Amino acid sequence: MNNMISFPVLRFAELTFSLIPKKPYTLPSFLGSTLRGALASAMKRITCVARRRSSCADCDFRHACYYAVLFETQRPQWAELMPKMETVVHPIVIEPPLNPSHKDSNEPIIFTVRLFGRATNASPFVIEACRRLAINGLGKDRYPFELEEVRDPSQQGAILYSKDNPEYGGYPSVRTMSCEVQSPPENLPLQFLTPTRLVEDGKLLRSPTVEALVRAIVFRIRAIGYFHDAKRWDPDIEALQRATKGVKITSADTSFKRLERLSTRQQRKVPLDGFVGRITLAGETLGSLYPLFAAGQVLHIGKGTVFGLGWYKICGL
Incomplete structure (x- = not known):
């Protein structure tokens, strides 16, 4: 039997970031939660226009704000599928470095962010958020970094951002899963x-x-x-x-x-x-x-x- 299960073509885009440490750092071996927290915090400072509201669920911009779309994803009113889900899946995944140790390290931190569907339009904001999270520092001790570059891994590593040329070089290519x-x-x-x-x-x-x-x-x-x-x-x-x-x-x-x-x-x-x-x-x-x-x-x-x-x-x- 070789009748393949078919599903709709889905869109995604990828950004690979390279952070250079300003000094030796000690961070958890698994950096996924550290990077997610720092990226979400920086994204909120960039895009949120209603910070006085208690939650994104009460905000009129919850389906337009890229912070809410990526990290506080709300169920749209038009949705019919999966009615028990009050909040829905996030259109972003992080692929952290798989190094077993980050103790007294001078190694760059290289990780990938993948965006899905309409969230691919958020790429420039994600790049700027990463630039700011590097300055703000990672971990409880706020180890400082510098965003060296951002590449699109699907285009032979095309550079989208470089610290030597800080103007954003466009969007990553939108690819498809089929x-x-x-x-x-x-x-x-x-x-x-x-x-x-x-x-x-x-x-x-x-x-x-x-x-x-x-x-x-x-x-x-x-x-x-x-x-x-x-x-x-x-x-x-x-x-x-x-x-x-x-x-x-x-x-x-x-x-x-x-x-x-x-x-x-x-x-x-x-x-x-x-x-x-x-x-x-x-x-x-x-x-x-x-x-x-x-x-x-x-x-x-x-x-x-x-x-x-x-x-x-x-x-x-």
Whole structure:
């Protein structure tokens, strides 16, 4: 069976940032939550025109302000799908550096921000926010950095911003995810690079299942497409179930990674635990699901994607 599961074409753009330290720094080994917090704070200072309001949910500009669109994403009144979701998925993911240590380091911090759908128009504001977060500093000790450059990784690393030429050099190219695949492989190795938080029956999974992975990818495609790219997808559930049953995990080398972040808003530590490691998928219907797994590595899956969680790659691509 090789009838590929089809879904709407989704748009995205990528920005790769390079921050140069002004002095040696010590930061958490996982920088996803640090970068997200600093980027959101800088973005709010740039774009928010109603700071006296208690929350974005009460603001008349909540669907136009790029801070709200990216980080306090509100459910639009016209939405019909997923009625239980008061707030909707964020059209942004961060791919942090995967260095095991940032202690007394002089190494540059290189990370990627990916924007989806209409949020691709926010690129210049994200660049300016990153320039300011570098000046403001990272971590509780506010280690200072300088934004050296911003590149578009899809255009042979085309430079969009440079500290030596601080005028913004345009928007990154808008790319598309689609279900078109030339020749899907017989085996599909997946490497989970950051903790992946999938919930099943109200419980956090300590290791992946094919069913949970497919559900998470389908949810991301539907939510990102519907809320941020004007693309409604009502998948054939029976076809998905048949395809999922035909795929198995043939090998697995995963572990459960403990991780947490300090929530400034909640004034408490919030868990970011999830599984990491490598699995291999195989089965007679793998070709049907391959486009979903290819899309999932771009979208990230599970909870906490805005912090860089749920990031996996298809090995060999």
